[in-house]
Amino acid sequence: MNGTTPSADRPGEQIATAKIAEGYAFTGPALDLGALLWDGVCLPDLQIRIPLAMLNRHGLVAGATGTGKTKTLQLIAEQLSEQGVPVFLADIKGDVSGISAPGASNDRIAERARDVAQQWTPAGFPCEFYSLGGIGPGIPVRATVTGFGPVLMSKVLQLNQTQEQSLGLVFHYADAKGLELIDLKDLRAVVAFLVSDRGKAELKGIGGLSTVTAGVILRALTAFEQQGAGEFFGEPEFDTSEFLRTGPGGRGLVSILELPAVQDKPQLFSTFLMWLLADLFDDLPEVGDLEQPKLVFFFDEAHLLFNGASKAFLESITQTVRLIRSKGIGIFFVTQTPKDVPADVLAQLGNRVQHALRAFTPDDAKALKATVRTFPHSDYDLEELLTQLGTGEAVVTVLSEKGAPTPVAATRLRAPRSLMGPIEEPALEQAVKASPLYLRYAQPVDRESAYEKISAEQAAAERAAEAAAAAAEAEKQAEAAERAEAKATRAGKAAPEDRSLAEQVVGSGVFRSLARSIGTQLGREISRSIFGTARRRR
Secondary structure: OOOOOOOOOOHHHHHHHHHHHHHOOOOOOEEEEEEEEEOOEEEEEEEEEEEHHHHHHOEEEEOOOOOOHHHHHHHHHHHHHHOOOOEEEEEOOOOOHHHHOEOOOOHHHHHHHHHHOOOOOOOOOOEEEEEEOOOOOOEEEOEOHHHHHHHHHHHHHOOOHHHHHHHHHHHHHHHHOOOOOOOHHHHHHHHHHHOOOOOHHHHHHHOOOOHHHHHHHHHHHHHHHHOOHHHHEOEOOOOHHHHHOEOHHHOEOEEEEEOHHHOOOHHHHHHHHHHHHHHHHHHOOOOOOOOOOOEEEEEOOOHHHHOOOOHHHHHHHHHHHHHHHHHOEEEEEEEOOHHHOOHHHHOOOOEEEEOOOOOOOHHHHHHHHHHHHOOOOOOOOHHHHHHHOOOOEEEEEOEOOOOOEOOOEEEEEOOOOEOOOOOOHHHHHHHHHHOOOHHHHOOOEOOOOHHHHHHHHHHHHHHHHHHHHHHHHHHHHHHHHHHHHHHHHHHHHHOHHHOOHHHHHHOOHHHHHHHHHHHHHHHHHHHHHHHOOOOOOO
């Protein structure tokens, strides 16, 4: 780094700031976060940066509400796009869509640019807008129930561990029997079948499914559908490789999942974000360490993902975060405090941008102390500093190009170049419908799957039962007729002179044989019609 440190009048301060400057003097491509803050003064010559190659080592952006986390995401996303790296962002409050439009200069932006030595010019970036199941503006993102899987489904249904294991048996059975679980009615049909008289025997070999557990799952599914969640499951299932595209001029495409319409369903959208990540993990090949990531995925409101999570769910998240790095994907969790993220996951987040924290309550003070302990040793009094940072300021430590943590640096962050706020709704709608993906995913498709197959089998079984009952009734009536005939015959022998010629004919053995033959043939015709089979032609 070139330049001086105007506030470093004392030798100790000069040594400290020089050490920090050396830690961020990268030789390869890097993203510019802002300028060093020391003793309350911004030092524009000492730039704080993140090496591009280290962004697949994951990260955390944390801070209290209103401290500038969203603007930090926007700043990082803009520079990634400029470097040709695709980005995924979840827009929960509806204020990130402005990244697609150039920003407008004002006094605050001009002042911030001077403070951090930023050559600020307005710029918009290529974007695609998505929505969960087509609820709200955006290209619909849907998943099949099979693709979503039992662990994630258990999370959104809020099942306990035993119920989760039982749901896993249901998925296993459906896979083995070729019953496609496309939407929620498919899953409900399979669960109901497996506890029916016809289906109970199917699961005995692998542990069975109790009626009580099935009832819990069915009630949870019903409640889930009543919340409108049925829209999120179905076909066409979204291909997550769409997130890996670049836009005009080779700039990375910024994929924004618009969530304002479902922000009251946090369990659902947070788990859906995890499905997107898991799907990417399953589909992408191993690539090792790259000069730049294939995609950087920002996981906003991350605490919602971990709240009430089962052991299996947490293990799946931890494994995904650990292994997806080698597939070229970087993940940034965005939340209020580091303690919102499980320790096994937090340990894998090499890049940290910590905005201000509040310490108004004993719990806040405890969280503050816990946050300080997660940072490397530094010359800052972090416990004091983290409560004094202003909006758009943060404590930063990242991984150097050699993979070692950089010195902790209080930083005044740069201003985003795009619009810091939402674009107008008509512009958003126009952008969505102009996308080549809109026609591919806009209309849902409801093909034959588990629900239709089970319904058809059940209808056939009901017809068979009705036919059997009809045949039994016909047999019963025939027997009654024979008994009546026999009784009449005995009575006729006692008084043969009273019988008419017609009665004698009807009572003859030849007539009875002919009647039985006709009755049997009629019974066959009824049976064949009920079972739906065609008459044999002679």
